Amino acid sequence: MMERTLILIKPDGVERGLIGEILSRFERVGLKIIGMKMVWIDKEFSKKHYAAHVEKQFYKGLEAFIVSGPVVAMVLEGIEAVDLVRKLVGATEPKSSAPGTIRGDYAHHSYGYADKKGIAIRNLIHASGSKEDAKAEVALWFTAKELHSYTTVHEKHTL
Numbered sequence: 001m002m003e004r005t006l007i008l009i010k011p012d013g014v015e016r017g018l019i020g021e022i023l024s025r026f027e028r029v030g031l032k033i034i035g036m037k038m039v040w041i042d043k044e045f046s047k048k049h050y051a052a053h054v055e056k057q058f059y060k061g062l063e064a065f066i067v068s069g070p071v072v073a074m075v076l077e078g079i080e081a082v083d084l085v086r087k088l089v090g091a092t093e094p095k096s097s098a099p100g101t102i103r104g105d106y107a108h109h110s111y112g113y114a115d116k117k118g119i120a121i122r123n124l125i126h127a128s129g130s131k132e133d134a135k136a137e138v139a140l141w142f143t144a145k146e147l148h149s150y151t152t153v154h155e156k157h158t159l
Contacts, residue, residue: 003081004034004147006137008126011069013106014038019072022102022125025088026076030154035075035138035147043067048140065122073141082134089127097123 009022023033041049046063053059076085090101097104107123128134138147 009072013124031078
């Protein structure tokens with residue numbers, strides 16, 4: 001039941017000063033941050049992370065956006081973490097994200113790094129889409145030495 005998942009706060013979240021707000025949402029629901037770093041990825045790493053999308057029409061804009069500024073990468077751990085994080089994050093498309101989700105509250109459309117409709121999606125955050133994706137993404141972004149094991153106060157009282 002304990003799972004790990006990858007979260008990226010994308011350049012728009014970093015630039016808008018939303019790192020703390022986003023982190024606190026995960027911590028408030030009992031997820032544990034076991035790895036975190038700020039990186040500025042290059043095009044080659046973008047292709048590795050978004051390998052499933054490289055041949056798609058929208059990839060060029062996605063790549064231009066993700067390499068445009070620093071990204072905060074983190075690994076969260078918790079009970080059914082992948083599904084819980086996906087619920088907290090909200091739908092990929094900002095206008096489809098429910099109020100109260102991270103994307104529903106903060107993401108928006110803008111012009112610049114455009115999708116196939118000419119509109120750029122600034123959705124703040126990447127979250128692993130499945131348990132399999134999470135395992136592969138955590139291994140891509142973090143070494144075993146960069147991940148930490150500790151017990152939170154919540155775990156001491158509930159486990």
